[in-house]
Amino acid sequence: MRLAELSERSGVSTATIKYYLREGLLPPGVQVNATTAEYDEEHLRRLRLVRAMIQVGRVPVATVREVLGHVDDDSLPRAIRLGAAVWALPQVPEPDEDDEFVQAAHQEVTALLDQLGWQNAKRLTSLSPAYRSLMVGVAALRRLGYDFGTELLTPYAELMYRTAVLDLDNMEAHSSQQEEQIEFAILGAILNEPVLQALHRLAQEEETTRRYGFE
Amino acid sequence: MRLAELSERSGVSTATIKYYLREGLLPPGVQVNATTAEYDEEHLRRLRLVRAMIQVGRVPVATVREVLGHVDDDSLPRAIRLGAAVWALPQVPEPDEDDEFVQAAHQEVTALLDQLGWQNAKRLTSLSPAYRSLMVGVAALRRLGYDFGTELLTPYAELMYRTAVLDLDNMEAHSSQQEEQIEFAILGAILNEPVLQALHRLAQEEETTRRYGFE
Numbered sequence: 001m002r003l004a005e006l007s008e009r010s011g012v013s014t015a016t017i018k019y020y021l022r023e024g025l026l027p028p029g030v031q032v033n034a035t036t037a038e039y040d041e042e043h044l045r046r047l048r049l050v051r052a053m054i055q056v057g058r059v060p061v062a063t064v065r066e067v068l069g070h071v072d073d074d075s076l077p078r079a080i081r082l083g084a085a086v087w088a089l090p091q092v093p094e095p096d097e098d099d100e101f102v103q104a105a106h107q108e109v110t111a112l113l114d115q116l117g118w119q120n121a122k123r124l125t126s127l128s129p130a131y132r133s134l135m136v137g138v139a140a141l142r143r144l145g146y147d148f149g150t151e152l153l154t155p156y157a158e159l160m161y162r163t164a165v166l167d168l169d170n171m172e173a174h175s176s177q178q179e180e181q182i183e184f185a186i187l188g189a190i191l192n193e194p195v196l197q198a199l200h201r202l203a204q205e206e207e208t209t210r211r212y213g214f215e
Numbered sequence: 216m217r218l219a220e221l222s223e224r225s226g227v228s229t230a231t232i233k234y235y236l237r238e239g240l241l242p243p244g245v246q247v248n249a250t251t252a253e254y255d256e257e258h259l260r261r262l263r264l265v266r267a268m269i270q271v272g273r274v275p276v277a278t279v280r281e282v283l284g285h286v287d288d289d290s291l292p293r294a295i296r297l298g299a300a301v302w303a304l305p306q307v308p309e310p311d312e313d314d315e316f317v318q319a320a321h322q323e324v325t326a327l328l329d330q331l332g333w334q335n336a337k338r339l340t341s342l343s344p345a346y347r348s349l350m351v352g353v354a355a356l357r358r359l360g361y362d363f364g365t366e367l368l369t370p371y372a373e374l375m376y377r378t379a380v381l382d383l384d385n386m387e388a389h390s391s392q393q394e395e396q397i398e399f400a401i402l403g404a405i406l407n408e409p410v411l412q413a414l415h416r417l418a419q420e421e422e423t424t425r426r427y428g429f430e
Contacts, residue, residue: 212293
């Protein structure tokens with residue numbers, strides 16, 4: 001298809017598509033003459049992914065480029081490609097390891113992983129930005145005098161595990177092709193924020209009014 | 216207690232506490248002489264909440280002031296105070312009602328609420344920023360050609376409902392006093408982002424490596 005059709009089918013303006021091409025977020029089309037290039041279904045799929053990251057996920061262009069680098073690197077093992085793509089999304093800064101609250105949070109989160117039996121996640125802790133965010137969050141709360149310990153976090157972690165199982169079931173149902181699965185996983189990570197959070201807040205409204213009414 | 220002790224017990228510097236006092240995020244202490252004021256446990260609790268919003272939740276100072284206004288307005292009914300405080304947190308912009316994808320998302324989300332039996336949440340839709348975010352997210356995805364319909368969203372919504380039940384159970388266990396419950400609800404909303412998201416990503420890592428191994 002030509003640029004106009006790619007724009008039509010994706011709902012992304014031709015000016016924006018040209019910008020993505022210049023920025024290397026979209027591979028070039030096949031040049032058919034000096035002014036015209038031909039694009040295919042893979043361009044459309046990649047364009048939609050880029051658009052979702054930038055528009056829905058508000059991911060910066062440089063990060064999008066980094067994430068796509070992981071998606072396209074088929075020398076990496078599958079679990080790492082799936083993880084690495086998500087790992088390239090915006091993350092919390094490194095915690096201060098000398099801080100007493102950070103040290104306490106380390107122990108707490110390690111105890112949580114043991115209690116949950118998440119031995120694989122435990123093996124990945126030194127690499128994982130998810131582990132780091134959890135620790136930073138727990139440490140910040142402890143510093144403020146709020147005790148979000150293993151007992152409070154375990155039932156949440158169990159619900160999040162069931163959510164993750166849904167994510168992977170949906171990913172496998174979406175496509176059996178690894179490239180498309182990885183794209184779907186990125187989309188899931190981006191969706192996490194607006195859609196899952198919105199569902200959570202709607203559920204809170206529902207449950208709050210069920211318990212306390214509208215009065 | 217004096218300012219120094221308030222600082223000591225909260226882990227917040229005296230300079231920052233003075234800034235919060237100037238900005239009206241913390242009520243003034245009782246002046247015991249020209250240079251000294253006395254603070255109590257309520258100051259400490261409020262200070263921890265403000266600190267959590269700003270430091271963990273990265274909520275802007277003006278929004279913190281707005282949220283605290285709702286917390287302290289005891290003329291409002293309980294469900295509204297609980298909701299209004301969360302509604303004052305950062306939100307998505309108004310969707311364009313003339314847009315065909317927004318209209319389709321409206322229908323989809325309404326069908327979802329019917330299927331779930333969330334009739335209270337449905338009554339609140341015109342007011343609720345959570346409903347608005349969900350719609351904006353679903354519309355953006357539809358525009359990109361991704362179909363996140365009722366069938367895909369229902370099991371997520373059910374897990375989020377169970378998460379919300381946990382939130383309210385914890386809130387009620389935390390305190391039977393309405394003021395403290397509302398503060399706890401705000402904290403829950405702020406935590407949603409870093410801690411719940413981190414747990415979700417850790418769970419994804421665990422499940423991904425269980426399914427595909429480390430190779």
